Amino acid sequence: xxxxxxxxxxFYKTLGVSKTASQAEIKKAYRKLARDNHPDSNPxxxxxxERFKEVSEAYGVLSSPEKRKEYDEQRTLFGQFRGGFQGAPxxxxxxxxxxxxxLSDLLGGIFGGGGGRGRGGRRAPQGRRGDDIETxxxxxxxxxVEGATLPLxxxxxxxxxxxxxxxxxxxxxxxxxxxxxxxxxxTGTSGGVFAMTEPCDQCRxxxxxxxxxxxxCHGSGRAPSSRTLQVRVPAGVKxxxxxxxxxxxxxxxxPAPDGDLYLVVHVEKHKVFGRKGDHLTITVPVAFDEAAxxxxxxxxxLDGPPVSIKIPPGTPSGRTFRAKGKGAPIKGSAGKNGGRGxxxxxxxxxxxxxxxxxxxxAVEALRAARGTDDPRATLMEEAR
Numbered sequence: 340x341x342x343x344x345x346x347x348x349x350f351y352k353t354l355g356v357s358k359t360a361s362q363a364e365i366k367k368a369y370r371k372l373a374r375d376n377h378p379d380s381n382p383x384x385x386x387x388x389e390r391f392k393e394v395s396e397a398y399g400v401l402s403s404p405e406k407r408k409e410y411d412e413q414r415t416l417f418g419q420f421r422g423g424f425q426g427a428p429x430x431x432x433x434x435x436x437x438x439x440x441x442l443s444d445l446l447g448g449i450f451g452g453g454g455g456r457g458r459g460g461r462r463a464p465q466g467r468r469g470d471d472i473e474t475x476x477x478x479x480x481x482x483x484v485e486g487a488t489l490p491l492x493x494x495x496x497x498x499x500x501x502x503x504x505x506x507x508x509x510x511x512x513x514x515x516x517x518x519x520x521x522x523x524x525x526t527g528t529s530g531g532v533f534a535m536t537e538p539c540d541q542c543r544x545x546x547x548x549x550x551x552x553x554x555x556c557h558g559s560g561r562a563p564s565s566r567t568l569q570v571r572v573p574a575g576v577k578x579x580x581x582x583x584x585x586x587x588x589x590x591x592x593x594p595a596p597d598g599d600l601y602l603v604v605h606v607e608k609h610k611v612f613g614r615k616g617d618h619l620t621i622t623v624p625v626a627f628d629e630a631a632x633x634x635x636x637x638x639x640x641l642d643g644p645p646v647s648i649k650i651p652p653g654t655p656s657g658r659t660f661r662a663k664g665k666g667a668p669i670k671g672s673a674g675k676n677g678g679r680g681x682x683x684x685x686x687x688x689x690x691x692x693x694x695x696x697x698x699x700x701a702v703e704a705l706r707a708a709r710g711t712d713d714p715r716a717t718l719m720e721e722a723r
Contacts, residue, residue, distance in 0.1 A: 350397035369398040469598035470589035480609035486574035497564035502553035506560035516542035578606040617680030656688035
């Protein structure tokens with residue numbers, strides 16, 4: 340839908356939010372509606388598919404602060420227009436007799452219009468930019484670290500496969516609108532005071548009239564279309580990250596560009612590894628004697644052979660060691676690989692739940708050797 344047509348739809352009502360809703364509230368409402376009505380969850384349900392398209396269109400506008408501002412301004416402007424402009428002296432716009440007022444110029448100034456006028460000063464049809472689409476995908480921890488190519492099934496409007504976008508029954512063609520001569524716009528007057536340019540009421544702004552509509556799209560030239568995209572998720576992507584894929588959204592009409600696809604990535608937790616920025620983390624159990632006497636331990640890595648970590652004598656539980664270059668890929672400028680982060684290894688000193696006679700005797704000997712030294716003495720002193 341072109342921005343000049345936004346006023347005909349209440350996107351806030353579509354998402355079930357108030358006009359003062361925050362971006363977080365809008366996003367939450369969209370995600371719930373999108374999940375409930377997604378074609379993959381409702382195979383063959385045309386009503387759900389149509390609802391999914393409506394909420395996607397509404398979110399595409401309201402999720403962008405710039406588009407939302409334009410939409411709110413246009414709704415206000417058209418609300419005033421429906422109430423009637425007064426051009427006579429004392430009226431709201433104060434246009435005097437004989438002064439032409441072209442509403443399309445006003446809309447162009449507000450919503451990014453500009454040139455493109457055809458013969459006789461009428462604005463030529465501009466087509467419609469494709470809708471922005473947001474979808475979600477869940478990937479494994481390793482895919483997030485290394486990058487992955489995902490197949491995504493997308494549903495959006497495209498040119499009708501039966502009439503190839505003309506809106507006319509195969510074997511027939513639309514005819515040029517006799518009222519606007521194909522421009523899609525008409526000029527009317529309000530009480531003879533000033534002229535206003537608006538979409539042609541005979542062809543509804545298309546510039547063409549379909550006398551024998553296509554049975555598939557009923558003359559609209561558009562039909563739901565499903566396609567599978569191979570989307571590359573970059574290495575190092577984080578949980579909840581939103582990736583923009585330019586031109587991979589809804590198809591544009593005529594010369595207008597395709598919309599963008601926004602992919603929200605969810606990363607599954609790993610049983611062993613965690614993330615801390617560009618570094619990977621791991622907690623490794625070590626025996627009491629290894630921590631007390633020192634040892635060299637073997638630690639697994641995510642995508643390579645194990646590394647050896649030297650534990651010095653007297654290592655306390657919770658101490659972290661660093662294995663250089665064994666973490667997640669780091670993206671440099673322009674998305675190029677900038678090396679890898681580190682693997683942060685935290686030791687967890689294990690206390691055996693049970694002791695056999697030999698082990699108990701050894702621990703009792705250690706206690707006797709320690710004597711009366713109280714490890715909590717300083718703590719007690721500081722507490723007092």
